[in-house]
Amino acid sequence: SLVRFYSSESAAPERSGHAASGLVTRFTDLGSLGVHERLVEAITRGMGYESMTDVQTLTINSALAGKDIVAQAKTGTGKTLAFLVPAMQKILADQPDLATPSRMRRSADDIRAIIISPTRELAEQIGEEAKRLAKGTGIIVQTAVGGTQKQAMLRKARIEGCHLMVGTPGRLHDLLSDPSSGIAAPRLTALVLDEADRMLEVGFKTELESIVELLPYRGDTPRQTLLYSATLPKNVVNIARTFIDPTNFEFVQTVS
Ligand code: ADP
Ligand code: MG
DSSP: OGGGGGOOTTOSOBOSOTTTTTOOOBGGGGGGGTOOHHHHHIIIIIIOOOBOOHHHHHHHHHHHTTOEEEEEOOTTSOHHHHHHHHHHHHHHHHOGGGGSOOOOOOOSSOOOEEEEOSSHHHHHHHHHHHHHHHTTSOOOEEEEOTTSOHHHHHHHHHHHOOSEEEEOHHHHHHHHTOGGGOOOOTTOOEEEEOSHHHHHHTTOHHHHHHHHHHSOOSSSSOOEEEEEESOOOHHHHHHHHHHSOTTSEEEEEBOO
16 A cells, blocks of 8 residues: 555664664675675775765665665765665676676676666766776666667667666667667666656656566566655655565655
8 A cells, every 4th residue: 555655664764873773884894785896896996985875874775685665865865876786786696797897798688777867967977877886897887868869879788788777768668668679678687766756747657657567577586676756745656656566665764
């Protein structure tokens, strides 16, 4: 029921004291949760970050424990890394060969993680951050947004391959619904909806609902879904119910 999305164990807003509660709060300690050292190094040495923000602590710990996430957090709280870390770790867990740059067969028809973002600019920013995180691994990141040449993007994805795709709802729906695009995700392991409230505000409800129909849910590799939003009006809760596993999710709400 709708109420279930407001009644998870950790629904109380938290500000601090996460370390005391046994949660990992420093990026350098993520190895203890199984995060690959290449990812840890990319964050601590490459990006220079040490402590996680609240939304990062709460969602990374729960997502690495296998839970779906519904998270409400303000702009500027570091949501990008909050979802990129678990999404990329899942890719590496499924394909350990990708921990190092590899010459594995490359294609765009076995995408493992998809991140949906409301605008071209935001999708491109997320794509850049994902590439910084993927540096030193064999994970290939592609961006699929409206207003760009579709054929050129498809050619690039086919040649370079794609493990993680960041895109806007319209373009992603366009690609996933067209079998001739060569873009497919039959073994999708992580799905992220970023800024869900904005995506609905600009009228992407139909595209989102169609995308979820086109993606596998419970296969050999069950899909994990992470939803982020600055606000949680009823239409966002409804879309969360369409995407999130109601029997295994964590509701995260941060105040800072
Ligand atoms: P949001 O998506 O919540 O608006 P972003 O993911 O865009 O936030 O992050 C906002 C800014 O904070 C970015 O410049 C990002 O690089 C930086 N940032 C993210 N996490 C951390 C962290 N743990 N420590 C320091 N800076 C961070
Ligand atoms: Mg953001």
